Amino acid sequence: MRLAFKIVMVVAMTIAILVPLLMIRGVIDDRQNYRAQAVADIARSYAGAQSFAGPVLVVPYTETVEVEEPDKYNIVHKVQREVTHHWTFFPTTLDVRGPMRPSTRKRGLHEVRVYEWHGKAKAHFEALIPAPEAVPRRIGKPWLSYGIADVRGLRASPQLRINGRSQVVEEGLGSRSGSGLHVRLAEPQAGDVLRLDTELDLVLGGTESLALVPLAKSNRFGLQSSWQHPSFGGSSPRHELDASGFKADWEIASVATNAQRQYQQGQILPDLRGGIADMDGIDAVGVSLIDPVDIYTQADRATKYGLLFVLLTFVGFFLFELIKQLPIHPIQYGLVGLALAIFFLLLVSLSEHIAFAIAYLVASIACIGLIGFYLVAVLRSVGRGLGFAAMLATLYAALYGLLVSEDNALVLGAGLLFLVLAAIMVVTRRVDWYQLAGSRPAPRDPGRDAVGRHEPA
Secondary structure, rough: OOHHHHHHHHHEEEHHHHHHHHHHHHHHHHHHHHHHHHHHHHHHOOOOEEEEEEEEEEEEEEEEEEEEOOOOOEEEEEEEEEEEEEEOOOOOOOEEEEEEEEEEEEEEEEEEEEHHHHEEEEEEEEEEOOOOOOOOOEOOOOEEEEEEHHHHHHHHOOEEOOOOOOEEEEEEOOOOOOOOEEOOOOOOOOOEEEEEEEEEEEEEEEOOEEEEEEEOOEEEEEEOOOOEEEEEEEOOOOOEEEOEEEEEEEEHHHHHHHHHHHHHHHOOOOOOOOOOOEEEOOOEEEEEOOOOOOOOHHHHHOOHHHHHHHHHHHHHHHHHHHHHHOOOHHHHHHHHHHHHHHHHHHHHHHHHHOOOOHHHHHHHHHHHHHHHHHHHHOOHHHHHHHHHHHHHHHHHHHHHHHHHHHHHHHHHHHHHHHHHHHHHHHHHHOOOHHHOOOOOOOOOOOOHHHHHOOOOO
């Protein structure tokens, strides 16, 4: 009965420690929300995550059509109406490239990554204006349109040249991809072929992410930056990454993307509020300047192992109590469990002010030192207390290895659990659990079994 009671007590205390662990995870979620608010504040005052699309050539035309309409007496008459439509032409080739110059801005405790993109977009058009058919058309002034997600990011007046001649750009007009820039062109004639070589130079500021939309038949994109931790979205580029930063190049054919069809259907520029990995909208490629050590993500991952830490510690207590006959009160279980939970709160709070690795080291030393000091008295031995502290130090070191090796976290975690189970089995391999539980079954009497057995006649 005593053994069963202890097992129930250990399980109950483990479940009870889930409450502070869940509360700490709630604190981490709140801090993540505060950082998201800081990013939103910077985006409002500077510019948000950026997307760039274009150019696209739009040619309006008006045609006269005959339609049937009822009059006030509900009598149907044939009348002529003018209807305006557009022809949309995409570039045959598009080359967009330029450096992203990163910097950081602070809101309270949080640093937000921003950049200035010094972009150059070159495009070539071969646009055939359809000849008139049975229905007469009146062709209007076409315009060249560029889509930009947040025009507040323009740091200077963009410079546009068409066939070598400078043009004055204006705010977006009729852009299906959101706000942007446009320039009006001279009216063409039916059957004309518009051959345009365009070159746009712009400096565009943004927050964390930049996406480029492949609208041409043949697209080439190139981005480079001194930021050492890029995250690429869309199709994977050819890229180089070293201590000086990254360089990425994309080559995309129109048959490999749905961007043209999506543009004509009216889809908007990619929404990058969730980052490059979660962008939604027109097909695009791009890069996000990420933080390689997101303290809240790391701390959240660490708390997922918190229950395992508590359970392993309580199992150790349980074995000491049963094997060494050391009485440990449930309150002592609880205090040690709370000390383990406080580690994660210390980790989050310290990592907001110092490097994550240093914060992890300081929080580990503080909690292991406190628990070791306490266990010297609880386990009635300096050696046992220090041994338990050494075991915890090994667990904390293993946890840090899991956190910094995200790609290998599963295999490392499985290996850790196997080693812990193996250690418990080795230590308890000679334990007589029936004797500890006080419920050893009575030995069988071979002689009595023989007397009670009857052979068939």
